[in-house]
Amino acid sequence: MELSSILPIARRELIVAIRNKWTVIFAFVFGSLVLAISYFGTITAGEIGFQGFNRTTASLLSLVLYLIPLVSLMMGTQSFLRNEGEDEMLFSQPVSRSEILTGKLLGLFAAMTTATFIGFGVGGVVIATQTDAEGFLGYPVFVLLSLFLTLVFLSLSMLAAIISQRRTKAFGLALLLWFFFVILYDLLVLGGSLLLKERSANYFIFASLFGNPVDIVRVAGLLSMKGGEVFGAAGASLLKFLGGYGQAIAALVVGLIFWTAVPILASFRLLRDQDI
Amino acid sequence: MIEVQGLAKTFGQFTAVDGVSFEVREGETFAMLGPNGSGKSTILKSIAGLQRPTNGSITIGGMDALKTSLAARKLISYLPQRVGFHDCLTAHEVLEFYCRLRKLPISRIDQVVHGSEFNFNGFSEKRVSELSGGMKQKLGLAIACLADAPVLLLDEPTVSLDPAGAIAFRKFLKTLKEKGKTIVFTSHVLADVEMLADRVAVLVDGKLTAVLPIEELRQQIADKDRSLEEIYLEYASAA
Structure with a gap:
């Protein structure tokens, strides 16, 4: 793969995402979320006003785990779907199909990264000026994990678009993926664990963590923000099994790399044999 | 050949x-x-x-x-029957993109658009969304001519x-x-x-x-x- 072939495609994808206002819309959504959660987060306790980074980040994490997979899948599917006249011209150039996919993925990721930095950045600056800096270090980690989640689901959207080829089918598959990973998976794991004995159930739950990138990000986020104690006994056994906090984070990062790489490689393989 | x-x-x-x-x-x-x-x-x-x-x-x-x-x-340079480009880009940006992809100098656009016998003028600063079907076809042909394949x-x-x-x-x-x-x-x-x-x-x-x-x-x-x-x-x- 040549960078000089990938970069023009990435650049064009970024320009298109910015001109189509997607980047601005997502930056606005992310920024509004941060500010709303920070300001109204304690409204049920009868209080109103900006909370510090610790509480805001923890609340944001739960929301982002729903929102980012959906946004990434929709934006990615839209971009990776075939556009007959455009693709015929592009794929007839002396550029490999994997370079084209990589360029598109990088461009979309750059657009989403821009939106994330602007949205969460502006929100973070407002919180920093209104509250103390306690828990501030957890905030960049949260942003980083959000970006990782974006990359995973952009890769999955690429695979969904290449498998489906047709618009309706591709968006249907993308929504199915979102529903499976964000809603259904945990229910299945919980249901499955009820059928097992306690020790086996623990192992089952631990192994199942790596079967869902959303869960990996959730656990990595909570671990990095609050340490293992937040999970109680399950967290302690996770840390014990993996050999400590650092190793646990490393294992989770490897899990996310796996969830990014596998859809990308599968997409390269599938597109190689497809007709344009 | x-x-x-x-x-x-x-x-x-x-x-x-x-x-x-x-x-x-x-x-x-x-x-x-x-x-x-x-x-x-x-x-x-x-x-x-x-x-x-x-x-x-x-x-x-x-x-x-x-x-x-x-x-x-x-x-080779290939011109499909129906060409398509991102609506939000200008014709010049589309040409620039294909120039970069083919590793050609950007000055090549001027040579093709202004220097060839075919009248490519009049569209290069327009957005693709403003081009008619015929103009898009002309843009496709200009792209096909960029590489001088x-x-x-x-x-x-x-x-x-x-x-x-x-x-x-x-x-x-x-x-x-x-x-x-x-x-x-x-x-x-x-x-x-x-x-x-x-x-x-x-x-x-x-x-x-x-x-x-x-x-x-x-x-x-x-x-x-x-x-x-x-x-x-x-x-x-x-x-």
Whole structure:
């Protein structure tokens, strides 16, 4: 793969995402979320006003785990779907199909990264000026994990678009993926664990963590923000099994790399044999 | 320059191209004629590396287009039947993108847009969303000309152009032909074929029924006092 072939495609994808206002819309959504959660987060306790980074980040994490997979899948599917006249011209150039996919993925990721930095950045600056800096270090980690989640689901959207080829089918598959990973998976794991004995159930739950990138990000986020104690006994056994906090984070990062790489490689393989 | 041997392409049960063989010489303009669904575009897409043949081989400039497709694609420029670009980009940005992709200097755009015999002017700062179908086709042709590749593959190139545009386009292709470009094109417009082609391939139901020099076709027109359309239909119905 040549960078000089990938970069023009990435650049064009970024320009298109910015001109189509997607980047601005997502930056606005992310920024509004941060500010709303920070300001109204304690409204049920009868209080109103900006909370510090610790509480805001923890609340944001739960929301982002729903929102980012959906946004990434929709934006990615839209971009990776075939556009007959455009693709015929592009794929007839002396550029490999994997370079084209990589360029598109990088461009979309750059657009989403821009939106994330602007949205969460502006929100973070407002919180920093209104509250103390306690828990501030957890905030960049949260942003980083959000970006990782974006990359995973952009890769999955690429695979969904290449498998489906047709618009309706591709968006249907993308929504199915979102529903499976964000809603259904945990229910299945919980249901499955009820059928097992306690020790086996623990192992089952631990192994199942790596079967869902959303869960990996959730656990990595909570671990990095609050340490293992937040999970109680399950967290302690996770840390014990993996050999400590650092190793646990490393294992989770490897899990996310796996969830990014596998859809990308599968997409390269599938597109190689497809007709344009 | 291009050699197609036993090319076959099936889509499920449907055979789009059935064992087609032909050769296009360097500097030659080769037209493919045939009714809708006769396999013309599939052959052109296979040469351009967009479709993988079920059987057969294609060589471009002596290179196996299936095994060394990237190297072979450096020798070609392909203009699809229906071009499409991102609406939010300007024509100039689209040209810039393809320049970068082909690793050409951006100054090449000026050479093509302002320096060629074809009138590409008037659209370069417009957004794609503001261009008519004919203008988009012109933009596609400008992209195809950027690389100055020795082989041009054109799929129904005049289909979206108005009569004046089609005439100008034919003249422009003639100049490219005089410069020694090898041109392969498909067309329903027999005027394009008569004016431009050195040889004509007639395709029916994915099979090659005849490959004739244009002089032979002209001779038949003169001898039998019939139009090119009638001669073409005779070949097509004989298959």
